[in-house]
Amino acid sequence: MPELHLIDFGILGLYLAVVVALCIKVTLRNPDADELFLAGRSLGPAVIGLSLFASNISSTTLIGLPGAAWDTGIAVANYEWMAALVLLFTAIYVAPVFLRRGITTVPEILEQRFDPRLRKYLSATSLFLSVVLDTAGSLYAGALVLMLFFPDLSLGPTCAAMALFAGIYTAAGGLRAVAYTDVVQSIVLLLGSLILSTLVFAEFDFSWSAVSAALPAEKLSLLRPLDDPTLPWLGTLIGLPILGFYYWTMNQYVAQRLLGARDIQAAGWGALIAATLKLLPLFLMVLPGAMAATLIPDLDRADTVFPRLIIDYAPAGLTGLLLAGLIAAIMSSVDSALNSASTLVMVDFVKPRHPELSDRHIAKLGRWITLLLMLIAALWAPNIDRFPGLFAYLQQAFAYVTPPLVAVFAIGMTTRSIDARAALHGTASGHGVSAILFIGAQLGWHNIHFTLVAGLLFVLTILAIYLWQASDASRASAAREAAPIRHGETVSGALKISALLLAVATAVLVWFFR
Structure with missing residues (x-):
């Protein structure tokens, strides 16, 4: 048993006290719906x-990257530098569209176009991924590590306790509480990872x-x-950009920070800062995990590399x-996922059916939804222990579900x-092919790498959408009346130059x- 002094x-x-103090300060604002979901923009x-x-x-x-690097090498860092490039693209071409249209959830953009x-299709799928993958996965990973330091803990109750703590301050303070505590948590996380x-x-x-x-x-x-x-170069080229685009652009869990920006320039520079930071995990998490393969060669499971290094x-x-960095990581991911999931439920499902509800009622109900989703994630999290590896659980699920949405x-x-x-039927067709490929992989019918599957599903879904459109030529003229959703105010020239320099640094x- 490791000894804590x-x-x-x-x-x-001290860390917990700072987080609680921040949450209390934000909660005293008594946030309404716009404050709860988007920090008042x-x-x-x-x-x-x-x-x-x-x-x-x-x-x-923190658990998955070092574990994968210990097991197979640093290629897992491709997810990180590819995320930087996707964030740069989002900052320049996508975030301005979001903010100009004043949306609260990403699925709204599909309602405006289609x-x-x-909107409900994307929202329901994102909600599922947010609770079952993001929230539950974070709870499971955190519990796994805390149990190594405190052996008397058990998996289920530990997941429940963490979910309760994050759920309460997320429900009370909304996105502002999430974002402000994330600032503290990111500093603790970076400092702790740098030292290790x-x-x-x-x-x-x-x-x-x-x-x-x-x-x-x-x-x-x-x-x-x-x-x-592990990760073939072709999968990096055609699969990771698709997975990254969903995660950093379409995923409410992440995009909600951009939607809460005060203006287009703030969103763009914020995405650029995040893109820069995404180059650090290679050095702070992946390479230490790879080095641990020679320092700690006798691990029973790769997911325990990070706590063993500690x-x-x-x-x-x-x-x-x-x-504290680990707990920061747990809280920052759980609170983000819970807040975004509650936003999707309230804005995309409840509010359209009950437009008479005031912002105060929406905010109050949103808090209860947050707590309910917290409970679901806490109940599911222990089941992840049945899967062979945490990082594989997350990435493979995203690879089969998200390409049709992208x-x-x-x-x-x-x-x-x-x-x-055509858009709806084509997307559903893409998910039908996805289900077949997933079942085939489980039964051993094929061994196509999941990143290649992501690229294949993206192409097949686009083809399916065009085939559905061609199947009813009478609809073609009506479709042409709908404007694409690509237009919007552009970011500053300084931001574009900075993005180009960061892209060059990533290539180097x-x-x-x-």
Whole structure:
């Protein structure tokens, strides 16, 4: 059993006290619906960027990235640098459209382009992913680590306790409480990860040559062969952009920070800050996990790499800081997912059916919905223990569910030749093919890598949408009357230049670790 010292408990207590104080301060505002769901549309770039980073670098990432790197190498970092490029694209081309149209949820954009059915389709799917994957996965990962430090804990009650803590302050303070606590949590998370990665690198005398000599070359390569079972280069090229676009642009769990921006420039600079921070996990989480393959070769399961590194290399005091970083990761992901899920339920389902409800009533009901979703996620989280690995659980689920949604969004953004009927039926057809491919993978009918499946499903869904449109030529003229949803105010020239420089830096990083 790892030993925690008094200073460790002191640091943990200080972190929790700061979070509670922030939540109390925000809750005293007695937020209405706009405040609860979008922080009054007043968030600045720093808060947006740090909150985007903290909500994404969750406990699932802290556990999943080092675990995958320990097992197969650093190619798992492709998700991170690809996210940076997607965020840059979103900042320049998509966020301005969102803010100009004044939407509260991302699915609203599909209603504006097509009809309410597409809005509810995307909203229901996003709601499922937010509760079953994002929230439950974060609770499970956090409980897994805390149980190593406190062996008397058990999985179910630990998940429930974390969900209760995050659920209460999310329900009370809304997005502002989530975003402001995310700022604190991202700082703690970055500092803790930086210290741990430094301690691990010190085991190699801070020598990259020593690391290269200790690990096989393929474990230090981002671009893997086409037949690589972990992440083939073609999957990185055609699959990860699709998964990343859904996560960073269409996923209410993440996009809600952009929707809460005070203006288009704040959203753009916030996304740029988050994109910059997304280059750090390679150094702070992935490489330490790969190095741990030589330092701790005898693990029973890869998901325990991060807590083992804390146990073996963090001295008194630093263990408390790292545990605070872990709890920060848990809270930032759980609170974000709960708030976004509640927003989807209230704005996309309840409010359209009951337009007579006041903002105060919507906010009150939204708080109860938050607590209900918290309960569902807490009940499901222990079941993730039945899956072989946390990161695989998350990424494979996204790969089979999200590409048809990205396809219909892309259609809506770029063309006016598709009507609502074709878009809905084509998206449903894409999910039908997705279900067949998923079942086939479980039964061993194919072994196509899930990133390649994502690219395939994207293309097949677009084809299905056009086929449905062609099946009723009489609808073509009506479809042309609908304007694509791509137009909007653009960001500043300075932001575009900064985005270009960051894209170049990302390319250099990939080339170095190719």
